[in-house]
Amino acid sequence: MAFSSNSGGGAMADINVTPLVDVMLVLLIIFMVTMPIQSVPVDVDLPQKTDKPPENPKEPPDPIELRIDAAGQVFWNNxxxxxxxxQQMMRNEVDRDxxxxxxxxxxxxxxxxxxxxxxxxxxxxxAEMVKIGFVQN
Incomplete structure (x- = not known):
């Protein structure tokens, strides 16, 4: 409908955007096809499957409970x-095993x-500790 029903009775002054959208979609497809796909390989060392179980699995040591209270006091296992x-206490724990x-x-x-x-x-x-967890209350 190119005519409006306003009191002037004249033609609508809006631009028809359908051809503009068509041209933009064609340009988008052209850019998508002509743009080279950039792929950067990432080397990932995945563990290999073994048929034998690990020898003498070690029992994990007891966790270290570190608590920080509201006053900023730090408690190592209470x-x-x-x-x-x-840092020195953590280094001693790491050096054990x-x-x-x-x-x-x-x-x-x-x-x-x-x-x-x-x-x-x-x-x-x-101290090179690798197993760090946060307790959520």
Whole structure:
């Protein structure tokens, strides 16, 4: 319908956008076809299947319970511990058996400062702990 029913009775002044949409779709298809597909291979080392089970599977050690309360005090297995001593304590746990580390379970109070948690995580990273979990209450 090219005519409007307004009081002027004249032709509608709107542009017909159907040809414009058709041209845009054709251009889109041309660009999609002519654009080279870029693929970057990613090397992934997947474990290989073995028929024999692992020899003497080790029992995992007891987890380390690390709690940070609202006042910023850190507790290592319910024992108050200064933040400065955490890295050495974590390093001692890792050095016992680097292939079978205990899990570090971190429980923080909602009101605890993030800076204390950041120091704990930095100490864990520097001590090369790989099993870190967060306890959710």
């Amino acid at each position: 024992t108050p511990t200064p933040v400065s001593a955490l 680097p292939t079978n580390q205990p899990e570090l379970q971190i429980d923080t109070n909602e009101a605890a400062e993030y800076g204390i948690l950041a120091k704990v995580l930095t100490a864990a990273k520097n």
